[in-house]
Amino acid sequence: MNDIVTVEVTDxxxxxxxxxPPVNAINQKVRSGLMTAFQTVDxxxxxxxxxxxxxxxxxxxxxxxxxxxxxIAEPGYHEVFRVIESCSKPVIAAMHGTALGAGLEAAxxxxxxxAVENARMxxxxxxxxxxxGAGGSQRLPRLIGAKEALExxxxxxxxxxxxxxxxxxxxxxxxxxxxxxxxEYIGSLLADGVGPRKVSEMLVDKSGYGEEFLVDARKxxxxxxxxxxAPNLVIEAINNAVNLPFEEGIRKEKIIGDKALVxxxxxxxxxxxFSEREIGKIPGISSxxxxxxxxxxxxxxxxxxxxxxxxNFANAGIPAVILDxxxxxxxxxxxxxxxxxxxxxxxxxxxKSDMVxxxxxxxxxxxxNAIAESDLVIEAVFEDIDLKKKVFKKIDGIxxxxxxxxxxxxxxxxxxxxxxxxRPEKIIGxxxxxxxxxxxxxxxxxxxxxxxxxxxxxIDTAKRIKKIGVVxxxxxxxxxxxxxxxxxxxxxxxxxxxxxSPQQIDQVMYGFGFPMGPFAMHDMAGVDIMHSILKTTGKxxxxxxxxxxxxxxxxxxxxxxxxxxxxxxxxxxxxxxPLHDPVTDALILQEAERLGIKRTTIENSEIEQRCMYxxxxxxxxxxxxxxxxxxxxxxxxxxxxxGFPRFRGGPMYMADQIGLETxxxxxxxxxxxxxxxxxxxxxxxxxxxDKKTFADWNIx
Ligand code: 3H9
Numbered sequence: 001m002n003d004i005v006t007v008e009v010t011d012x013x014x015x016x017x018x019x020x021p022p023v024n025a026i027n028q029k030v031r032s033g034l035m036t037a038f039q040t041v042d043x044x045x046x047x048x049x050x051x052x053x054x055x056x057x058x059x060x061x062x063x064x065x066x067x068x069x070x071x072i073a074e075p076g077y078h079e080v081f082r083v084i085e086s087c088s089k090p091v092i093a094a095m096h097g098t099a100l101g102a103g104l105e106a107a108x109x110x111x112x113x114x115a116v117e118n119a120r121m122x123x124x125x126x127x128x129x130x131x132x133g134a135g136g137s138q139r140l141p142r143l144i145g146a147k148e149a150l151e152x153x154x155x156x157x158x159x160x161x162x163x164x165x166x167x168x169x170x171x172x173x174x175x176x177x178x179x180x181x182x183x184e185y186i187g188s189l190l191a192d193g194v195g196p197r198k199v200s201e202m203l204v205d206k207s208g209y210g211e212e213f214l215v216d217a218r219k220x221x222x223x224x225x226x227x228x229x230a231p232n233l234v235i236e237a238i239n240n241a242v243n244l245p246f247e248e249g250i251r252k253e254k255i256i257g258d259k260a261l262v263x264x265x266x267x268x269x270x271x272x273x274f275s276e277r278e279i280g281k282i283p284g285i286s287s288x289x290x291x292x293x294x295x296x297x298x299x300x301x302x303x304x305x306x307x308x309x310x311x312n313f314a315n316a317g318i319p320a321v322i323l324d325x326x327x328x329x330x331x332x333x334x335x336x337x338x339x340x341x342x343x344x345x346x347x348x349x350x351x352k353s354d355m356v357x358x359x360x361x362x363x364x365x366x367x368x369n370a371i372a373e374s375d376l377v378i379e380a381v382f383e384d385i386d387l388k389k390k391v392f393k394k395i396d397g398i399x400x401x402x403x404x405x406x407x408x409x410x411x412x413x414x415x416x417x418x419x420x421x422x423r424p425e426k427i428i429g430x431x432x433x434x435x436x437x438x439x440x441x442x443x444x445x446x447x448x449x450x451x452x453x454x455x456x457x458x459i460d461t462a463k464r465i466k467k468i469g470v471v472x473x474x475x476x477x478x479x480x481x482x483x484x485x486x487x488x489x490x491x492x493x494x495x496x497x498x499x500x501s502p503q504q505i506d507q508v509m510y511g512f513g514f515p516m517g518p519f520a521m522h523d524m525a526g527v528d529i530m531h532s533i534l535k536t537t538g539k540x541x542x543x544x545x546x547x548x549x550x551x552x553x554x555x556x557x558x559x560x561x562x563x564x565x566x567x568x569x570x571x572x573x574x575x576x577x578p579l580h581d582p583v584t585d586a587l588i589l590q591e592a593e594r595l596g597i598k599r600t601t602i603e604n605s606e607i608e609q610r611c612m613y614x615x616x617x618x619x620x621x622x623x624x625x626x627x628x629x630x631x632x633x634x635x636x637x638x639x640x641x642x643g644f645p646r647f648r649g650g651p652m653y654m655a656d657q658i659g660l661e662t663x664x665x666x667x668x669x670x671x672x673x674x675x676x677x678x679x680x681x682x683x684x685x686x687x688x689x690d691k692k693t694f695a696d697w698n699i700x
Contacts, residue, residue, distance in 0.1 A: 058097025302333025
């Protein structure tokens with residue numbers, strides 16, 4: 001025992017209590033404390049049963065991930081959990097909050113498991129590139145069956161206590177007070193004379209766990225977790241549980257688990273995990289910063305974006321009113337929202353009554369006065385600065401003075417929009433990604449005069465609506481779209497002129513790990529978006545930026561992508577499958593000729609390198625300009641907003657792994673070959689010269 005793990009004995013029941021805030025992560029101190037505590041209670045003749053529970057907001061949320069960069073210090077997980085399981089008195093886990101990873105594995109080492117009704121549990125290890133390596137891969141199949149265990153672990157989802165009870169993880173779901181319910185359960189066990197029940201001694205139910213099931217499981221995880229090896233390791237470990245005695249399976253689990261912990265994939269995924277937890281830490285904002293009350297919102301614009309935004313708030317129980325110019329447009333927008341919910345109900349992911357509750361929270365209006373008392377107003381009208389300024393001026397005069405007014409612009413200058421109002425300190429950017437009800441990312445754009453209170457409120461609101469809110473500064477496209485347009489897509493478009501085809505580039509970037517390549521993405525999102533940006537920003541005038549010429553011409557022809565049946569690709573009616581289109585080939589040849597570019601073969605390796613190095617170079621500029629606070633913020637944005645493969649850890653993390661000197665030298669050679677648009681970011685140059693990484697700069 002120590003100051004983290006304590007034992008309280010009341011009557012003949014011992015409580016082993018872990019208190020390691022904030023989430024009771026299991027570190028060396030917890031493990032050694034548990035070991036001593038269980039050795040002690042086992043020896044205590046007054047004790048008839050033991051409860052393992054946690055103080056604070058949750059049961060153990062897993063192994064302490066901060067320990068993963070070094071070999072796990074003694075005592076190890078297997079050793080400690082073996083001591084728990086070998087206890088001669090019945091041990092009962094009493095769970096609340098989120099019992100995850102090694103937290104749930106600790107519960108599996110107990111003889112019985114109770115959880116309060118609103119507790120959740122899961123084994124999310126694959127999302128960290130590892131396996132449940134604290135006995136979970138061997139105990140869970142013994143408890144619930146091999147097939148079910150594999151599905152549970154590969155799915156990586158957390159389930160409610162009720163679901164966990166149904167699949168056999170829990171022995172009892174406690175409706176009200178956890179301790180009262182657990183003690184009552186122990187009373188019944190003792191009255192029945194029931195003793196310890198070791199999961200390790202149970203036989204594995206192998207039904208359904210055959211070759212066919214494994215082939216399907218491999219296929220599914222190759223699709224869901226493309227590029228990751230962890231699912232294969234999980235299958236290997238579960239196969240061991242099926243075929244080997246427990247002790248042999250556990251020995252192999254350790255070997256597989258240790259190998260996974262130090263893999264490139266696991267390290268990259270840890271970068272995303274910790275970066276995600278850093279994003280809310282903003283200079284000048286603390287828990288003391290005043291927050292404003294957001295009890296209701298108004299959304300301007302009932303298009304796909306406006307409707308999607310409204311759903312986020314309704315899902316979180318916050319009433320949302322949608323404002324649009326005409327009743328007909330409004331009703332069409334609300335009908336789309338209803339249809340979205342109905343589809344979710346059909347897929348079994350939402351109950352009908354929850355849908356009704358959520359729809360009741362969404363209302364529509366065509367009257368601006370109806371938003372006068374809204375706490376937060378989000379403008380989602382057409383991406384045109386003059387229109388947005390007009391709208392902001394109008395609502396500034398109508399909304400109560402304390403209301404926050406946000407714009408959902410994805411590229412425009414929010415300082416200019418704020419300047420037309422009398423409350424620039426209450427103006428902020430909330431850049432939702434499309435479809436807004438699905439995509440987890442929210443870029444929170446801090447304008448020049450946005451107050452700390454407004455920013456803190458926006459960060460908290462993002463959490464309330466379950467978004468990953470990353471703060472960005474004002475510039476064209478903020479963090480994500482700027483890196484995409486000025487880096488990645490710029491280079492992809494340029495290579496079309498030089499000799500590559502949309503198919504070749506898309507295949508290379510799909511192979512790299514993106515869900516689709518840049519041209520398939522243009523077609524999906526709508527070529528008209530970038531085409532209109534090119535027009536309004538003058539980016540394509542005078543061939544100043546010739547690399548976007550093909551895209552511009554595709555847009556000029558009204559080939560807006562999937563929605564018009566053709567873009568860079570053509571689409572058969574009702575299909576989203578991109579098909580080769582000779583019209584695009586001809587356009588590319590015509591533009592290359594007009595610009596005097598001699599087309600030649602481009603190797604796949606060059607395509608990947610130019611797309612990714614231009615992205616990283618732009619990211620370096622964004623960091624230096626203070627548009628992003630940390631390289632990890634950029635990594636989170638690219639993972640959640642643009643499908644950058646998580647197992648590569650994000651563009652800036654990946655750059656550090658490649659080495660900034662290597663990237664700098666490549667950028668310099670591209671500059672020599674292609675001209676000044678390939679100038680290295682000063683930060684990239686400095687870090688490369690000093691043999692440092694973006695992560696070093698982060699700490700500086
Ligand atoms: C595992 O168990 C492997 C084993 O099978 C095998 C071992 C050999 N470790 O997210 P929050 C910190 S793998 C270290 O903002 P929330 C987090 O960094 C593990 N630290 O809170 C943050 O720190 P700070 C499997 C952790 O309420 C603070 O806690 N488990 C860990 O929004 C608050 O976190 C998981 O993958 C950790 N495991 O959400 C669970 N977890 O305050 C990962 C959290 O300094 N955790 N921290 O910034 C979560 O999913 C969420 O944190 C949780 C709470 C849902 C628990």
